[in-house]
Amino acid sequence: xxxxxxxxxxxxxxxxxxxxxxxxxxxxxxxxxxxxxxxxxxxxxxxxxxxxxxxxxxxxxxxxxxxxxxxxxxxxxxxxxxxxxxxxxxxxxxxxxxxxxxxxxxxxxxxxxxxxxxxxxxxxxxxxxxxxxxxxxxxxxxxxxxxxxxxxxxxxxxxxxxxxxxxxxxxxxxxxxxxxxxxxxxxxxxxxxxxxxxxxxxxxxxxxxxxxxxxxxxxxxxxxxxxxxxxxxxxxxxxxxxxxxxxxxxxxxxxxxxxxxxxxxxxxxxxxxxxxxxxxxxxxxxxxxxxxxxxxxxxxxxxxxxxxxxxxxxxxxxxxxxxxxxxxxxxxxxxxxxxxxxxxxxxxxxxxxxxxxxxxxxxxxxxxxxxxxxxxxxxxxxxxxxxxxxxxxxxxxxxxxxxxxxxxxxxxxxxxxxxxxxxxxxxxxxxxxxxxxxxxxxxxxxxxxxxxxxxxxxxxxxxxxxxxxxxxxxxxxxxxxxxxxxxxxxxxxxxxxxxxxxxxxxxxxxxxxxxxxxxxxxxxxxxxxxxxxxxxxxxxxxxxxxxxxxxxxxxxxxxxxxxxxxxxxxxxxxxxxxxxxxxxxxxxxxxxxxxxxxxxxxxxxxxxxxxxxxxxxxxxxxxxxxxxxxxx
Amino acid sequence: xxxxxxxxxxxxxxxxxxxxxxxxxxxxxxxxxxxxxxxxxxxxxxxxxxxxxxxxxxxxxxxxxxxxxxxxxxxxxxxxxxxxxxxxxxxxxxxxxxxxxxxxxxxxxxxxxxxxxxxxxxxxxxxxxxxxxxxxxxxxxxxxxxxxxxxxxxxxxxxxxxxxxxxxxxxxxxxxxxxxxxxxxxxxxxxxxxxxxxxxxxxxxxxxxxxxxxxxxxxxxxxxxxxxxxxxxxxxxxxxxxxxxxxxxxxxxxxxxxxxxxxxxxxxxxxxxxxxxxxxxxxxxxxxxxxxxxxxxxxxxxxxx
Numbered sequence: 001x002x003x004x005x006x007x008x009x010x011x012x013x014x015x016x017x018x019x020x021x022x023x024x025x026x027x028x029x030x031x032x033x034x035x036x037x038x039x040x041x042x043x044x045x046x047x048x049x050x051x052x053x054x055x056x057x058x059x060x061x062x063x064x065x066x067x068x069x070x071x072x073x074x075x076x077x078x079x080x081x082x083x084x085x086x087x088x089x090x091x092x093x094x095x096x097x098x099x100x101x102x103x104x105x106x107x108x109x110x111x112x113x114x115x116x117x118x119x120x121x122x123x124x125x126x127x128x129x130x131x132x133x134x135x136x137x138x139x140x141x142x143x144x145x146x147x148x149x150x151x152x153x154x155x156x157x158x159x160x161x162x163x164x165x166x167x168x169x170x171x172x173x174x175x176x177x178x179x180x181x182x183x184x185x186x187x188x189x190x191x192x193x194x195x196x197x198x199x200x201x202x203x204x205x206x207x208x209x210x211x212x213x214x215x216x217x218x219x220x221x222x223x224x225x226x227x228x229x230x231x232x233x234x235x236x237x238x239x240x241x242x243x244x245x246x247x248x249x250x251x252x253x254x255x256x257x258x259x260x261x262x263x264x265x266x267x268x269x270x271x272x273x274x275x276x277x278x279x280x281x282x283x284x285x286x287x288x289x290x291x292x293x294x295x296x297x298x299x300x301x302x303x304x305x306x307x308x309x310x311x312x313x314x315x316x317x318x319x320x321x322x323x324x325x326x327x328x329x330x331x332x333x334x335x336x337x338x339x340x341x342x343x344x345x346x347x348x349x350x351x352x353x354x355x356x357x358x359x360x361x362x363x364x365x366x367x368x369x370x371x372x373x374x375x376x377x378x379x380x381x382x383x384x385x386x387x388x389x390x391x392x393x394x395x396x397x398x399x400x401x402x403x404x405x406x407x408x409x410x411x412x413x414x415x416x417x418x419x420x421x422x423x424x425x426x427x428x429x430x431x432x433x434x435x436x437x438x439x440x441x442x443x444x445x446x447x448x449x450x451x452x453x454x455x456x457x458x459x460x461x462x463x464x465x466x467x468x469x470x471x472x473x474x475x476x477x478x479x480x481x482x483x484x485x486x487x488x489x490x491x492x493x494x495x496x497x498x499x500x501x502x503x504x505x506x507x508x509x510x511x512x513x514x515x516x517x518x519x520x521x522x523x524x525x526x527x528x529x530x531x532x533x534x535x536x537x538x539x540x541x542x543x544x545x546x547x548x549x550x551x552x553x554x555x556x557x558x559x560x561x562x563x564x565x566x567x568x569x570x571x572x573x574x575x576x577x578x579x580x581x582x583x584x585x586x587x588x589x590x591x592x593x594x595x596x597x598x599x600x601x602x603x604x605x606x607x608x609x610x611x612x613x614x615x616x617x618x619x620x621x622x623x624x625x626x627x628x629x630x631x632x
Numbered sequence: 633x634x635x636x637x638x639x640x641x642x643x644x645x646x647x648x649x650x651x652x653x654x655x656x657x658x659x660x661x662x663x664x665x666x667x668x669x670x671x672x673x674x675x676x677x678x679x680x681x682x683x684x685x686x687x688x689x690x691x692x693x694x695x696x697x698x699x700x701x702x703x704x705x706x707x708x709x710x711x712x713x714x715x716x717x718x719x720x721x722x723x724x725x726x727x728x729x730x731x732x733x734x735x736x737x738x739x740x741x742x743x744x745x746x747x748x749x750x751x752x753x754x755x756x757x758x759x760x761x762x763x764x765x766x767x768x769x770x771x772x773x774x775x776x777x778x779x780x781x782x783x784x785x786x787x788x789x790x791x792x793x794x795x796x797x798x799x800x801x802x803x804x805x806x807x808x809x810x811x812x813x814x815x816x817x818x819x820x821x822x823x824x825x826x827x828x829x830x831x832x833x834x835x836x837x838x839x840x841x842x843x844x845x846x847x848x849x850x851x852x853x854x855x856x857x858x859x860x861x862x863x864x865x866x867x868x869x870x871x872x873x874x875x876x877x878x879x880x881x882x883x884x885x886x887x888x889x890x891x892x893x894x895x896x897x898x899x900x901x902x903x904x905x906x907x908x909x910x911x912x913x914x915x916x917x918x919x920x921x922x923x924x925x926x927x928x929x930x931x932x933x934x935x936x937x
Contacts, residue, residue, distance in 0.1 A: 006637045026639035026685075029669065049670035050740055051829055062713075062742045068666045069743065072639045072687060120738070138828035139737025286633070286679070443674040616733045616827070620716065 011075045015040075016084030024071045031055045031066035033074070034081060041202035042082035042112045042195025044410075046141070046360045047442040053140030054109060054360055056116040057081045063120035065139070082112040082195035085119065095119050096193040097170040098157035099150070100185055106144030108192030109360040109410030113140050115193055118154045126162055130155060131618035143360055143411050200379050200407040201364035205435035208366070209238050209278040211428060212285035213421070213438070214292050215448060216267035216274055219517040220301035220314065223265055223274070227293040231277055234291060236284035238432045242275045245427050248396030252419045254386070254523070255488035256325070258317055261394060261423035267296070268316060268482035269519050271447035276424040278436045301517035305479040306456065308516045316482060316515035325480045325513040326488040328495040332567050338471025338506030342462025346543050350459065350535040354479070355452035357524060361410020362445040367425035368435035375402050375426050380409040382416040394423055395430065402426075414523030418450055418485050450485050450522025453478040453513070455494075455531035459539045467549050467557040471506040474498050476532060480513040481520035487513035490521070494528030496568050500536040501577045502558040507567055545595040552585050552592075634672035636682040645693040645806065649775045651686050653802045659684040661804065663748035664711065666740050694747075694806055699724065705771070706808045708747035712759075713738065715746075725810070726921065727818030727839050731762050734822040737829055747805050753791045753862075754831075755896075758822065761855035761863045762837045763787050766810035774803045784809070793861045816841045816851070817922025821910040833899065834858040834906045838914035842922060848877045852918075854911065859903050860895040866911070878919065880926065887912035 009024045015038065024033050034040045034057065043066055046054035050068040057066045058080035059073075085093050092100065095118050105111045114137065121128050121136035128136065133154045134147075142150060159165035175182050191197040228240040243250065243264040250264060251257035262273045275292050279285035302308045308316070308323040315321055339345055365379030375397060381387050384404035392402040409416060421438055428436040440448075460473040476494060480487040495511040511532075513521075526533075544554040559577040566572065584590075589604040591597075642648035652661065662668060662685050672680040688694055694709040697720075704724055712735050715721050715728035722729050735758045736744060749759040750770065768787040773780050787808070790798045799805065816839045824830030839853040852873050854866035869886055876882065890911055891904040916926045 009639060026637065027633075027635040049673060050666060050736075053737075053739065056739060063739050064742050065666075065739045068664075068669050068740065070639060070662070070665050070669075070685070070687065072641055073665070073689060075641070117739075135733070136738050139739045283633075283635070290679075441674065447674075617730060620722065620729050620733075 009072050009075070011071065013074055013077050013079055015079040016081060016087070026072070028071040029067055030057070030059070030069040030071050030074050030079075033071040034066065034079070035202075039204070040081050040083050041198060044109055044112065044199070044361070045201070045439075046109065046113075046362070049442065051141070052110070052360060053113040053117060056113040056120075056140065058116070058120070061123075063116060082116055085115070086194060092190060092194060093119070094160045094167070094170060095122065095154070095157040096190075098153040098160070099193045100189040101170050101172070102149045102153040102156060103183070103186060103189070104145060104149040104153040105186065105189045105192040107359070107361065107409060107411040108188070108197055109199060110140060110142045111192045112195035114142060114150055115195075118150070118157065121154065122158055122161060125619065126158065128158065129618065133158075135616060135618050141360065143358055143413070197408055199361055199364065199410050200366060201361070201437075201439040203366050203378065203407070203437070205366065205368060205437075208435045208437055209280065209428070209432060210282045210285050211276050211278045211425065211436050211438035212282060212289045213273050213424065213444070214275040214277075214289045214294070215444070216263060216270060216272040218267055218296055218298050219270050219303070221267050221296040221298040223263060223267065224295040224297055226275060228275060230291040230293070231288035234279075234284065234288045236280040237288045238278045238280070238434060239428055240275055240277050240288065240292070241424065241427050241431060245431065246394060246423075249393045252387075252390045252394065252423065253484045254383070254417060254486040256484040257390065258319070259483040259485070259520075261427065269517055271444075271519060272482070273421070273424065273448065276428060276438075278428045278432060278434075303516055303518055305454075305477045305512075305514040305516055308514050309477070309512070314517070316517065320515060323515040325484050325515055326491045328491045328509075328511045330495055330498075330507070330509040330567060332504070333471070333506030335471050335473060335506045335508045339460075339462040341464075342470045343465045344543070344546060345460065345462045346539065346546060347458070347460040348539060348542060350455075350457045350538060352452075352455045352531045352534055354454045354519065354521065355524065356446050357411070357413045357415035357449075359411025359413060359415060362440040362442055363416070363421055363449065364437070364439040365407075365422055365425050366435055366437040367422070367429040369429050369433060370403075373401055375430060376405065377403070377422045377426050378405040378407050379422050379425075380407050380412065380416050381419070381422065382409065382412045382414070383419075387419045387422060390419060391423060391426055395426055413525050414486070414527065415450055417523045420449055447519070450520050450524070451481070452524040453480065453487070453490055453521040453528065453531065455479075455535075457532065457535040459535050461539055461543060463543055463547065465547065467544070467547055467554040469502060469504050469558050472499055472504045472508075474507065474509045474532075474535075476511045476535075478511070478513050478528075478531070479516050479518055479521060481516060481518045483520040485520050485522035486527070487521060490523065490528035492528075494532045496566075497529040498532040498536065499567060500533060500540075501560045501575065502536075502540075502555070503560055503564060504558075504567060509567075541595070548594045550593055551595065552581055552590065555581055633679050634669055634682070635680070636685045638684040639687065640684060641687045641690050643690050643692070645691050645773060645780060645804075648686060648688055648691050649773060649780060649802070649804060652804060653775055655686060656683040658682055659686065662687045663689065663708065663745040663751075664743035666736070666744045667748065667752055688804065697721070699812060702812055703809050704812050706746060706810070708745060708805050708807055710746055710808075712736070712741035712744050712746065716741070724812040724814055725762075725766065725818075726813055726816050727762050727765070727820055727837050727918070730818055730820035731758055731837065734758060734820055734835075740829070747808055750787065750791065750808065751797060751799065751805055753793070753795050753797050755794050755861055755863070756832045756835075756858045757863070758820075758832055758835055758857065760787065760791060761835060761857040762820065763808060763810055764863050764865050765837050765839060765853035765855040766813060768808055768810040770805055771807040771809060772799065772803045773806045774800070782806070788862070788865065791862050813839050813841070813853075815922070817918040817920065817924075819914050819917035819921055821914050821917070823906055823910075832858045834903050834910060836907070836910035836914040838918035840915065840918040840922060842919070842924065846877065847924065849874050852915075854914065856890060856893070856907060856910070858896070859893060859907060864890075864893055866890055869911070873915075878915070880916070883912055883915045887915070
């Protein structure tokens with residue numbers, strides 16, 4: 001990149017009613033410009049690729065994704081951001097009030113974009129029906145709410161704006177006699193619907209440096225040397241750190257502290273941090289990263305958990321020569337006898353894939369050393385107290401000289417429990433004396449942070465003709481990836497919940513978390529139970545089919561009832577499984593009978609509570625032609 | 633990340649052509665920019681530095697559309713959203729609202745141009761099959777001894793393969809022209825990994841006109857995208873169905889034929905199955921769109937248990 005030849009842009013535009021004349025760099029996107037140059041941080045960067053809609057703004061009255069618009073295109077236009085909807089300190093708009101009322105904000109990171117898209121939808125068509133609203137909000141992703149409350153809010157706002165509803169519907173409902181069972185508005189929603197809440201990536205400090213990270217292109221390699229000299233000499237670079245800069249005991253993890261802040265002598269997965277540069281701006285830091293020379297010696301790697309358990313497989317960590325992070329066995333009754341008593345034994349293997357959390361807020365943090373020499377890290381960490389204790393050891397400081405501040409978490413789902421980048425920020429702030437900020441790109445977030453454990457589950461179940469389970473053998477092998485993170489806890493929960501809410505008199509359960517050279521696996525909603533329940537419920541369906549039983553019936557035969565004892569010997573006072581099955585059967589308009597007994601015409605489609613097939617074209621569907629253009 | 637030394641916004645075609653002619657090696661033309669920005673990211677092109685970007689969105693000669701002799705000239709600055717919001721375009725190009733509604737989302741459609749979509753020459757481009765079906769041509773301008781010279785090339789010859797077109801150095805696409813199909817029924821089928829903002833695994837377009845007297849097919853246009861290096865026009869099938877009074881059985885039978893055209897590098901079997909369903913659905917939906925009494929997607933779903 002050649003700074004000297006770069007020609008700045010001269011821009012004149014109106015933003016939120018105010019006329020402005022500014023210079024901009026030719027490569028800036030409108031999003032960079034409004035966030036970095038104008039300090040309007042209501043528009044967020046969730047993906048940088050036009051997929052998520054956290055960056056939506058109006059340009060000349062049309063809603064666009066500001067991450068897809070070169071700033072030059074905004075010259076001479078009128079721009080309106082979320083901050084412009086109300087003006088600073090102004091009253092919330094009906095759309096914003098409706099989002100507040102219906103609870104249509106959870107983590108809040110997608111909400112400024114959602115509010116903008118909702119505002120646009122109602123400006124384009126004040127009478128938009130629910131199908132059209134869904135369609136017009138199609139470019140905005142939310143990961144927390146499930147959209148229902150958001151759609152509810154848009155309809156509420158539409159009715160208030162059109163005068164069909166009284167504006168009083170936007171006010172808080174009284175709690176009545178109790179808060180339980182009544183809608184209570186979230187205290188933090190106004191800051192979210194107005195775009196005022198600042199996430200870590202929105203925060204700036206005077207003299208702040210920007211960090212970029214060099215990541216491993218190899219799944220398993222020895223690091224022979226790292227030459228950072230050229231990067232360090234680049235004008236604008238404040239510091240480069242590697243594992244050599246760690247003063248204390250290097251290692252973090254939720255259970256076992258097996259992961260260094262940056263790769264130490266060896267990389268164990270593609271995307272692992274090797275070095276971090278702090279510089280005056282992101283571009284300089286990125287350029288410096290490209291100047292770091294690393295000499296690797298690739299060595300044999302293992303990418304399959306079962307292979308990693310074999311003798312002679314490449315060893316991921318010396319402390320665990322068998323590559324086992326954790327083995328959780330559970331035994332109950334006499335399994336051999338149970339299978340002997342069975343009329344039918346069904347064996348099947350199930351596999352699940354790694355899953356990315358895809359919170360809308362990519363990882364971000366800012367660290368500084370305060371006037372009392374307290375190393376302070378601000379980040380959306382889901383586990384700040386543990387992080388604080390780990391970091392104190394890593395940077396060799398007493399605990400009272402380490403502080404963690406939890407910034408608003410723009411979605412976590414377990415994925416922000418790991419101290420993946422906070423250590424690099426702390427070390428760089430200590431080395432430079434300046435505040436240092438790191439904001440992940442979406443790609444970086446996907447490549448370097450924990451995933452849901454991929455699992456391979458071999459299920460063997462013995463049953464009587466009437467569907468009663470006599471025995472289960474459950475063997476689950478989970479790919480923990482290159483580092484331990486939350487694997488131990490996830491294995492524990494997978495084992496405890498493995499056989500679901502069913503009475504199993506005889507069982508043997510073996511759950512293994514295994515090291516490989518894949519992206520580390522960690523905590524994710526349900527914490528291991530999703531994988532085991534996928535296997536259990538699929539297996540119940542397969543067994544029902546083989547026995548000619550209705551899938552609900554086989555579950556009722558085996559379900560735990562009040563007073564049941566779980567296979568880890570917990571006595572359950574009350575069990576709601578029966579009611580859950582009844583409700584599910586009714587709501588799905590289940591056509592009773594074994595699988596394969598359905599008639600020519602389906603009768604379970606199209607109920608009030610079901611989502612019809614993907615429908616597009618609500619805004620131009622011909623009248624009297626309602627569902628002609630639905631596309632299955 | 634995409635960086636550049638210069639970002640130009642010419643305000644006349646002559647200026648744009650002159651800038652493009654003199655642009656340093658590696659310079660790029662920019663229309664809506666909705667593809668070039670995501671392209672210059674990790675996983676695709678990575679960090680890209682361009683000496684210059686020439687943005688065509690303020691060139692007035694590329695704006696708007698004009699209708700003449702059963703053809704329409706769509707200026708290269710026409711964005712996808714216009715196929716939804718402009719009543720004339722909706723009437724004259726009956727498959728385009730359906731194509732457009734499946735293209736990206738409302739926000740990206742305000743930026744993304746049809747011409748840019750075609751020039752990118754992705755095998756999965758949503759805009760190319762409809763234009764192919766409507767006998768589209770690409771209008772191209774270049775400078776010759778200081779004068780602006782135009783040429784046109786059929787869209788089927790313009791798109792050469794993935795990312796490859798007939799565009800020569802110094803040339804700029806100024807318009808897309810195609811038949812106007814007033815009175816036709818149109819439809820567009822698309823499947824990708826989710827609904828909004830997704831690249832087609834397969835897409836199919838149909839435009840059908842019926843003879844009023846006997847409801848036989850007066851004209852039918854069919855094309856597929858996403859199943860081969862370039863989009864395909866189903867000319868044989870069109871000929872086969874023209875003049876016929878279509879029944880569901882005939883459509884179902886006819887839809888079996890194009891599966892053999894699938895030449896994608898990946899997921900061939902899947903695409904073959906989809907192609908059959910899509911050709912059938914595209915024809916049925918287009919017929920329904922021009923008023924024929926045929927089942928729609930919802931009824932189809934209840935039948936195939």
